[in-house]
Amino acid sequence: MNLLSFFQRRRGSAPIARDRLQVLLAHERAVLGQRDLVAILREEILAVIGRHVRVDSDKVRVKMDRGASISTLEVDIEIPTAEGGLKLAIAG
Amino acid sequence: MAKVLVVTSGKGGVGKTTTTAALGAALAQGGQSVVVIDFDVGLRNLDLVLGAERRVVYDLINVVQGEAKLSQALIRDKRVETLSLLAASQTRDKDALSEEGVGRIIAELREKFDWVICDSPAGIERGSALAMRFADVAVVVTNPEVSSVRDSDRIIGLLDSKTERAEKGERMEKHLLITRFDPAREMRGEMLKTEDVLEILSIPLLGIIPESEEVLRASNVGSPVTLNAPLSAPARAYLDAAKRLRGEVVAMTVPTERRAGLLSKLFRRAA
Ligand SMILES: Nc1ncnc2c1ncn2[C@@H]1O[C@H](COP(=O)(O)OP(=O)(O)OP(=O)(O)O)[C@@H](O)[C@H]1O
Ligand SMILES: [Mg+2]
Secondary structure, eight states, rough: OOOOHHHHHHHHHHHHHHHHHHHHHHHHHHHHTTTTHHHHHHHHHHHHTTTSSSOGGEEEEEEEEESEEEEEEEEEEEEOOOOOOOOEEEOO | OOEEEEHHHHHHHSSSSHHHHHHHHHHHHTOOOEEEEEEESSSSHHHHHHOOGOOOOOOOOHTHHHHHSSSOEEEEEESSEEEEEEEEOSSGGGOOOHHHHHHHHHHHHHHHEEEEEEOOOOOSSSHHHHHHHHEEEEEEEOOOHHHHHHHHHHHHHHHHHSSSSHTTTTEEEEEEEEEEEHHHHTTSSOOOHHHHHHHHEEEEEEEEEOOOOHHHHHHHHTHHHHHHSTHHHHHHHHHHHHHHHOOOOOOOOOOTHHHHHHHHHHHEEEE
């Protein structure tokens, strides 16, 4: 038994499992497309807007359409106002 | 407003059906009206775990195909009256489930219940795709073990892209439920640590359900563990998870079986 495997035995095999998973999933996510990009964008957009106005997380729509040469990102946010509502749409 | 919740995992045998029954019963015990739907066509089990196997006359496919009315197919639980079951078909093919038909039934159930809980089959094929399709909330059931975590990662990707909500650009609420957790094995470094699983999957934690004989005992007698042994460790963990689903803030602990014993030992020492 070499020193490395001695220490691994003492620490247990779970840290190896974690490291293997991190490498594997980073690869798989890249192949299958960035799973969270839209979800991450939604959270961050919500946070930025939320610093200035109150928004309901269900009133934020973020949609990604992937095309061959260009992809579009559509952001649609409903912000409540005193008069009843203002709709903000950003497309690009 | 009704919430449609899918219990999913990718990998088989991690505890989806156990979780559907336990969370469904826990929410119903808390006064919510709940329907649990078995999407595991051909391999139905939710009826068994709920002890309703002899009461199934019509199933999900009969309703989808218009052979029975929803009201005829819903089976009301004998212990908690706000809990109902819609069973899967044991004899038919899963291709008999159309997306349009499932959508129609879920829309109808939304009108009648506070919670519509869909028990997904394993895999990423048609059955699990339909179970998640109309969901607002997902509970991703994961065991602290490499293949389960990998499959959960895959399922999270599908929840974020293939559900109706994702396609409309809306938020899909996702929660991680770690099941069959063994604290001694985690401590010895034999099982992935909860914090590592959380970091890898990066969705919020709904609860940690310990490995327990009470789960098997409950399914043997056909009663969700939260009803059969409400004070047991897994039942307390499921009851807490149900509270979190309703938005309550409950401190995250892993209930253990021996808590009473430890406490009484402490008392004895103090006395
Ligand atoms: N916390 C637990 N402690 C002990 N046993 C458990 C626990 N959770 C689930 N089990 C057992 O694991 C087995 C599989 O559970 P279950 O049927 O709920 O998994 P599943 O994910 O629905 O499986 P499938 O993918 O086949 O539908 C059952 O025998 C169940 O009793
Ligand atoms: Mg199952």
